Amino acid sequence: MTAGIRTVSLRFHYYVALSTLIFIICTQTESHASSHITLPSIRYRSQPVTISVADHGATGGGVHYDTESIQSAIDACWSAGGGRVVFPPGKYLTATVFLKSGVVLEVQKNATILGGTRLEDYPAEQSRWYVVLAEDAEDVGITGGGEINGQGLEFVVRFDERKNVMVSWNQTGACSGDECRPRLVGFIRSRNVRVWDVHLNEPAYWCLHLVQCDNTYIHDMSIYGDFNTPNNDGIDIDDSNNTVITRCNINTGDDAICPKTYDGPLYNLTATNSWIRTKSSAIKLGSASWFEFKGLLFNNITIVDSHRGLGLQIRDGGNVSDITFSNINITTRYYDPSWWGRAEPIYVTTCPRDNTSSTGSISNLLFVNITATSENGVFLSGSKSGRLSNLKFLNVDLNYKRWTSYDDGLVDYRPGCQGLVNRSSAGFMMEHIVEVAPLATTMVVVVSWWGQQLVDGVVVVLWTALRLAKDDDDGDGDKDDDDDAGALKDLAKPNINPWIPGASNRREQLNWALQRLSIRNAQAHIFTGPNCALRFSSTKQF
Structure with missing residues (x-):
């Protein structure tokens, strides 16, 4: 490895029996799994129907808006007691469409719902700017193997490899800066939501948004957003309970x-x-x-x-x-x-x-x-x-x-x-911490540089030592107390390689090692719990 590459390894090995570790992991998992989240079954008021948007006049040509035809098919499906609204292969350009209870959108493979790129394509309230939106709905879903595409690149004012500059629909002052753009799919105050086997691509803003929802299952689907577009989050979950996300592929510029x-x-x-x-x-x-x-x-x-x-x-x-x-x-x-x-x-x-x-x-x-x-x-x-x-x-x-x-x-x-x-x-920087485990009161510290072992000893880590003893910790009235750092040096008794650059004595060498672990404003009992091993290695000075 060349000197231009810096590599540091930090390992925590928690010394417990394998059976104990398995028990800890399993019980922790079970405590979360006990929330009784189950795969929601879409419930229909009557025998479910299947309705094609093409039967309601949608052309799927990607040029003319199919909004009215799509909404008509959704409304008809809901009126019939629920079922599936099918999008055959094609491109369906649309303004906001509203998903209703008991309706599942089946966007088939090679079918794409294209979100409109005009301000007039979306409701007056910025909080309702979505391509597909369900409000106060139950038993709703999206599936089918196809795509919903927000045409996010159409909202780029200037492409920049660092971060794109985006359109802002901030005419009403409802949102700030360039965050005034439509989201892709939203479920608001909805229950028993299921999104699976669908591709959500190129959102102009957030991609999949859950707001005050309960019992949502998102699985076996993908999200793709332009890597240079800000605020194109993958899945945002707001104030929602009992949510499962599994087997998803999320590749996007902003938070996933x-x-x-x-x-x-x-x-x-x-x-x-x-x-x-x-x-x-x-x-x-x-x-x-x-x-x-x-x-x-x-x-x-x-x-x-x-x-x-x-x-x-x-x-x-x-x-x-x-x-x-x-x-x-x-x-x-x-x-x-x-x-x-x-x-x-x-x-x-x-x-x-x-x-x-x-x-x-x-x-x-x-x-x-x-x-x-x-x-x-x-x-x-x-x-x-x-x-x-x-x-x-x-x-x-x-x-x-x-x-x-x-x-x-x-x-x-x-x-x-x-x-x-x-x-x-720093390898591990902490501040204003009450308790961290298994970083322990007693630790083994191993530091090496270019393959040479520098420090190897048992160290009791004290807050004042890591603060370079700037406070009086032993009660002798000396505000620039140096005793704790010295005690730390004596206690560790490290086997120190003498050629650490800039270190003229054992204390400086030990401080060099401890500075790889940066701790500020931490309470004295920060390290608690069983012993562990703390290891650093480096191919180049930090």
Whole structure:
């Protein structure tokens, strides 16, 4: 490997019997699975009917609008007691169409529903700008093997390899900046929703949006959005309960799976067996976070070529608890800093959005069987009024490697908070933390440089030592107390290779090692739980 490539490996090995680990994983999974989410069966008021949009006058030529014909077929299906509205092969250009209870859209293979690109194609209220919209509906779905396409590239004002400049329909002031564009598919205040075997492509804005829905099952489908288009999220789940996402392929510019809480809590979300690529965050809780998130499970997910892997971005006072991330493979890299994210494989933050916002708490997070290759480290950040507590890392393997030419050294608190801060990157950066396990009171630290072992010893990590002993921690009245750092040096008794650059004594060498783990404003009991091994290796100085 050339000197121009930097690789760092950080491994946590949790020493428990295999049977115990299996029990922990299984019981954690069962606790989330006990939310009684089942595959919804579409219920019809009578014997279901099948109606073709072609029988209601749709041409499928992709030039003339088929809106009236599509809506007529949906209305007829609903009036008959429910069933399927079929789109034969063709291209069906349409303004907003409204899906009704008991109706499933069957967009057949080689059929495409094309969203209109004119402001007049959408309702007056910006909150209802969707190509396909179901409101206050039950037993609704979309399937068929075909495509719904929002023609997102038609909304680009200027193409830019960093980030496209987009059209803004902000004439009414209903939304801000270039976020005034239509979404693709929306379900609002709906129950028993099912979306499967369909391709949702090129959204102009958010792709699939659930708002205050209950019992939703999204499976065996794909989402594709232009990689340079901002705000073209994959799946946004707002204030919704009992949601399952499984066997999905999501490849988009902005956040891929994004739970939010605007007007109510979000409970019991399970996302499994999926593949994600995004220029933003693959999984992101927030940033809209006024209410509680609880009981979420993300399992068996592959994240590739993304700007951020697993993210919690709490900004509005909502509390987050009982979240599990398990069996996840992550690759994160740097992109242009105009996109939120700094290649963090794991990113957990809570801080007020602005001076009018309150601060939420984050607790009881479990990260188990996580493997990541990334250009940056893990970032865990609470705030003075919103701490992180009880974060557990079991069998986590993080490998750091630089392969893009973007600058590092920036810490991303956006939105709000401190914004982008010029600060050195770290393998594991933490601040305002109450408790993290299994990072333990007693740890084994191994540091190597160019294959040479530098530090190998048992270390008791103290807050004051990691703060370079700037506070009086032993009560002797010395505000610039140096004793704890010295005690740390004596306790560790490391076997130190003498040629660490810039290190003239054992303490400097040990501090060099500990600085690879960046901890600020953390309580003294940050490290709790059983012993673990903490390993760093490097082919180049940080």
